[in-house]
Structures are given as C-alpha cells and as structure tokens.
Amino acid sequence: MAHPHQHSDSDQAEILDLDAEVFAEHTADITARLPLRSEPRRIVDLGCGTGAGTFALLDRFPDAQVTAVDTSAGHLRLLREKACARGVDGRVRTVQADLDGDDWPDLGTPDLVWASASLHHMAHPDRVLRRVRELLAPGGLFAVVELAGFPRFLPADAPENRPGLEERAHAAIDGHHAEHLPHRGADWGPMLTAAGFTVEGERTLTFEGGGGEAVGRYAHGGLRRLRGAAAPGLVPEDLAALDELLDTDGPNSLLHRTDLAVRTERTVWAARAR
Template sequence: MNQAHTHTTHHGVSHGHHLEQDTSDQAEILDLDAEVLAEHTASITESLPLKTAPGHIVDLGCGTGAGTFALLDRFPDAHVTAVDTSAEHLQRLRTKACTRGVEERVRTVQADLDDAWPDLGSPDLIWASASMHHMAHPERALRTVHDALAPGGLFAVVELAGHPRFLPENAPKERPGLEERVHAAADRRQAEHMPHRGADWGPMLTAAGFTVEDERTIAVDIEGDRSEAIGRYALGVLQRIRSVIADRLSPEDLCALDRLLDTTSPHSILRRDDLTVRTERTVWATFRA
C-alpha cells in the first residue's frame, strides 16, 4: 500500500491490515491507494538500484496489485509471482491483469506468510510494500526472503510512516485538530498489535544477511484538487479508523468525525475542496550478500 492500514487478513499474513472490516471494503481502499499514489510508486520502482533487469519478481503481500502492476510496467520482460492471504484480493488482481493484457506475466499464490511459505523459486527481485510490519516473526521472514533470492538478487522494503493525513490542521471548524487526535488513538491501538510498525528495518535486514544499498524517505504531498479519488480515499481510510477507535474518542470528536463521514451531509469530507494526501514512505533497497 501500499497503504491504508487495517486489521484484517491481507498482505500475505494473518495479521493483515490494522483495522477490522470486510475484505471488499479493504480492496476498494487498496485500489484507491494504488490510484492516488501511482506516481510515487512508479518513482520508487524507477530508483531501484538493480544491476540487471529482473526476470522473476515476487510481490509479497500484493493486495490488489499496486506494486505488481508498477513492477510489470517498469520491467516489461519480467513476470511476477503475487502472494497474498486474501483470495478476493488475488481475484481482483487477476481480473486487472486480464484487463491490462498481462495475465500471462502474473502468477497468484494464496498463502499466509506467518505460516508455511510457498515455493517462490529463485526470484531476482522481491518487493514488500507495507507488508513486513505485519509479520508476527519478521526476523524469520527476512531470513526466508534472503534464502529465496537468487544470488545478487534485490529485496525492496517499502513502509509508510502511518495512516495518511488529509485535512488541514484547523479542520473541521468546530473541532480543529480532529484528524491528529483520531490518528493518535489509532496509533495507540495499533501499537498493541504491531510492534514493528514504523520500525527501522536497516539493522534487521543486515542481521538477516542483506547488504543495504540504499535507504531513502520520500515525502508524499498530493493536492486534493488533482483527483476526486482523494476524497473517496480519505473517506475510506477514516471510516476504517473509526470502526475500531470510536470508543477512544471524546463524544465531541466522534460527533465531528461522523459529520465528515456522512456522505449525505453538506459537511461530508467528499465535499471539501481543501484535502491533501500527506504521508512518508521509506524504502530500503538491499542485496543478498
């Protein structure tokens, strides 16, 4: 996610995304995430320090295919093995592959990466976007990735700093700073379940036998007037957060949040013209030593 974090089964692990809601709603947010952040994802694939173009790529925790299709576009001679725990996400990915005419270049594998790993072959590039922090035992997962990579293969880890922000700091008018309080409540809840969220993966990658070639943090700041998808993206993310932190908000904040999420209201977030997408992505590009 790429992505709007929730706590359902996703990204190839049983922990999946951070907030509980059904897979269809989650898939819609993943699709919006892919659309809104497409340029940033493409720029990351462009900057990967590969010595030669990969022939076989594995997308760990592929979701509905944001990374898969960015990688297929970037490397037109490659094929991708897309791994996820959600059958619905994988079906969406296959449908997209057919629509794009690249179905012969994509293989989907349903697997829980906190359980038994599938046979991934010896890929030249393994991509893990917003998936590693979901692992119950990330050190074990990193060693498995290291052993699966072809000699000299590249492992790219991409992590978001957290849920994206959308509203100005002084919004909404009746409860300024609402979004930060909502995110703070979500962060506290998620810290209880995912201690590796926001981790520095560099030392863990080195300990697993990787050589970190490049580490960079990319600021994301997208103006909302560029795409109506940003309004729907903001709505979906905040709805999912609300579903699990409502009991942690003050009555006043919960009421203000519900006004934003009411799509029939003139105060709906869909009707705001001041939205932006603000977050950070950190990328670790590593080679098998």
C-alpha cells in the first residue's frame, strides 16, 4: 500500500484491512493465475501488512505454510489474531524484520515469494531483490504486485462545488512521493532482470468497482490520510471542500455518497531465478 506520510499502526491497519476487503476477488484472481510449475508448500509473504496476501495464498494453496514478514509488530499481531479466528494459525509463522536491514532472519527455502505493494517502500530494492533470489528454492517463483498509485474514488465532476478536487489533492503530494517513495510506479521488470531473475510473466490489471459501505470507508480513510500532506499545496477552497468530504457527520460526507467507485491499476511480475 502506498502512503502519503507516516501514520500510526492502527490507522494504517484500517486502510490495509479495507484494501483487503475491497480487492479480495482481485487478489484471489492474481494468485490463481501465477505461472507455477507445482503447488508451493513453503511461501514467504514479504511486507505482509495485516495479511491480505497471506490469507489469499492460504486459501489458494491449502497444503502450504506461509511465513509472513513485516516491520510492524502491530500488523503481525492482527494477522495472528485473524489466523486464529480462521483456524489456520498452524499454517502461519510471523516474523518481524526490517527488509532493508543488513541481516535477514531465517525465512527457510520457499517455493514462492510474494511481495504485494511492499517493494516500493524499500530504500534499497535492488538489494532486496538479490536476497530474494538467494532465498528461493530451485525453480521457485517470485511474484511482485505493485500499484501505480493510491486508488481514485470520486467522479471527475465531483464534488459539485470543486470538481476535480481528488486529482488536485494527489497532484499536491507528487513531490512528496517522488522524494520519499521514488520506486512507486516503477517498472520492476528491468530491476528483476538485473538481480538475476528471468521475468516469465507481466500483466497490468485495471480495477474499477463501486458500491458498498467498504468503498465509502476506504475512500474516507484514504483521503483522510492524504489530507495532511496535500494541505500545503491546496488552495483554501479545495481544502474546505476536502474537509466537507471528510466530515463524517456532514451532509457532504464521503460516507453518504452513492457515486463512489474504486479505480486503480496493479501490475504483476512473475519471475524465476536464472
């Protein structure tokens, strides 16, 4: 998940959980189309967050064990709680680790390494890719899923008093993202090749779906996180309109709109070590 700036674990976890709910079928479709030579038994989920990928992989591969890795103890705690609630805690191991650090913990020899919306957060992704190559079992697959940016939700002519507000708010933080998340939206194919992988598949998936309470909450949470970083770059009229959208009790709240739709693109790279 791409984030405009730093937030608390609980705040970030809410967005990750909503992302998992909204894109559940989308993620399941990605796991179903991976070019695997055989069903993986040992999977590593790098930058697992609160478990969207972990649980999709457990559902897709019922005989697999997943090692879920993240820097956040809070996210891993929530993931373990979900695993227990789903009755799959015996198939999940959680590992807290900084993947940009010099020393990685023992993650075994996985048949599949999954990294969804996590690599663009790495300060040294080239080094991370080389370590994944060393980690994989012979013939194992590395699946990278990355997003072009945070989803859009509002129609182009909304809100009625400030049409195009959402795009202007995102444009206001382009410089922040360029500085702090320089690899967001990158083409990972050449980087995978340089790290010693052969890219066996690449496809970009367009997602557009609307309706439902989860989409409203997802839009509200995402734009609320965006506001702080975007505020200095917005004119007062835009900022006031954004605050109206974020006012949960107001008549113009995002939570009351019926015209929201999630629009985004995600690209999947499937690579095998040479």
